[in-house]
Amino acid sequence: MTYHRIGSEKKGGGRKTAIEQQPQLLVNFLALLAEFTAGDPMREGVLWTNLSRCEISRRLGEMGTPTSRRTVRKLLRKHGLGQRKARKKKSMGAHPDRNAQFENIARLKAAFLAAGNPVISIDTKKKELIGDFAREGHTHTQAAVETLDHDFPSAGQGKLIPHGIYDVARNEGTIHLNTSHDTSELCCHSIALWWQRQGRRHYPNAGQLLILCDGGGSNAANRHVFKEALQALAELLGLAIRIAHYPPYCSKHNPIEHRLFPHITRACQGIVFHTVDIAKQFMEKAKTSTGLKVTVDILAGTYETGKKCASDFLENMRIVFDDFLPRWN
Numbered sequence: 001m002t003y004h005r006i007g008s009e010k011k012g013g014g015r016k017t018a019i020e021q022q023p024q025l026l027v028n029f030l031a032l033l034a035e036f037t038a039g040d041p042m043r044e045g046v047l048w049t050n051l052s053r054c055e056i057s058r059r060l061g062e063m064g065t066p067t068s069r070r071t072v073r074k075l076l077r078k079h080g081l082g083q084r085k086a087r088k089k090k091s092m093g094a095h096p097d098r099n100a101q102f103e104n105i106a107r108l109k110a111a112f113l114a115a116g117n118p119v120i121s122i123d124t125k126k127k128e129l130i131g132d133f134a135r136e137g138h139t140h141t142q143a144a145v146e147t148l149d150h151d152f153p154s155a156g157q158g159k160l161i162p163h164g165i166y167d168v169a170r171n172e173g174t175i176h177l178n179t180s181h182d183t184s185e186l187c188c189h190s191i192a193l194w195w196q197r198q199g200r201r202h203y204p205n206a207g208q209l210l211i212l213c214d215g216g217g218s219n220a221a222n223r224h225v226f227k228e229a230l231q232a233l234a235e236l237l238g239l240a241i242r243i244a245h246y247p248p249y250c251s252k253h254n255p256i257e258h259r260l261f262p263h264i265t266r267a268c269q270g271i272v273f274h275t276v277d278i279a280k281q282f283m284e285k286a287k288t289s290t291g292l293k294v295t296v297d298i299l300a301g302t303y304e305t306g307k308k309c310a311s312d313f314l315e316n317m318r319i320v321f322d323d324f325l326p327r328w329n
Contacts, residue, residue, distance in 0.1 A: 025065040095247045105244050112210045118203045119168040121212040121256040131156025137269025163190040166256040173260040176299040183303040184226035187218040188233040208240045214251035221245040228309040245328040
């Protein structure tokens with residue numbers, strides 16, 4: 001098979017590329033693209049193809065125009081088809097009080113930090129299967145890494161739940177690993193452990209704690225069981241805890257989402273989580289040029305789902321709701 005080199009040749013005093021010298025190549029390329037290229041019906045001119053350069057090269061050869069992958073890359077570029085990855089950038093909606101709550105959170109953060117009180121951002125990172133399961137990313141190894149060809153949870157040792165806490169002022173992250181369930185009780189136990197091991201030492205004079213979180217999951221704004229767990233947490237720590245939820249569709253603005261979790265993901269790329277200890281070992285390696293420090297602990301205990309708050313909790317609740325956007329503050 002003859003491959004055509006990208007470049008140009010002198011012919012008749014001019015310079016013609018390998019593509020220009022083969023008009024049939026362009027015809028075949030466009031015909032192949034027409035069959036295997038999809039478009040966005042909402043945006044004219046936005047196209048993509050799921051064929052690799054190697055596959056396009058092979059198919060063009062079968063059509064009578066043998067072509068190298070380098071020439072294919074040039075053809076793709078010429079027709080505006082670049083290699084891209086889908087990005088989660090489109091918002092699913094915007095709440096009318098969105099900006100007002102962002103401004104409120106900014107005021108609260110500034111006031112707490114100025115007073116020397118802790119501000120933490122919390123969330124549960126993506127759950128991971130424990131066992132011989134493949135994970136995204138590459139590693140340097142002396143031998144090939146082989147894992148199961150299907151991600152069936154029954155073939156593993158459970159699911160890893162990483163609950164994260166990010167200290168905004170100190171640029172420090174804490175991850176608590178558990179293999180039970182992501183519940184409000186787990187969330188509050190995680191905060192309690194952080195306070196006992198890090199928070200109390202760093203903020204010995206603190207009388208208040210500001211917690212920033214999104215509005216769903218184990219720390220959902222509308223969950224009475226979360227409010228009951230918070231009340232018990234405040235009594236345990238002896239702190240006035242203030243909660244500020246981010247508006248719907250805005251969880252990516254929660255500081256932990258862009259200041260801690262991406263670096264945890266990067267530190268664990270390609271690592272097979274055979275055990276919880278392996279996950280802990282690599283998560284602890286996460287760091288940044290700006291000085292991020294990460295502590296990882298295993299949170300023992302079993303957390304049951306489906307729990308309900310005490311029957312008299314709402315009547316005896318001591319939680320105070322702000323006059324301003326009370327459902328989030």
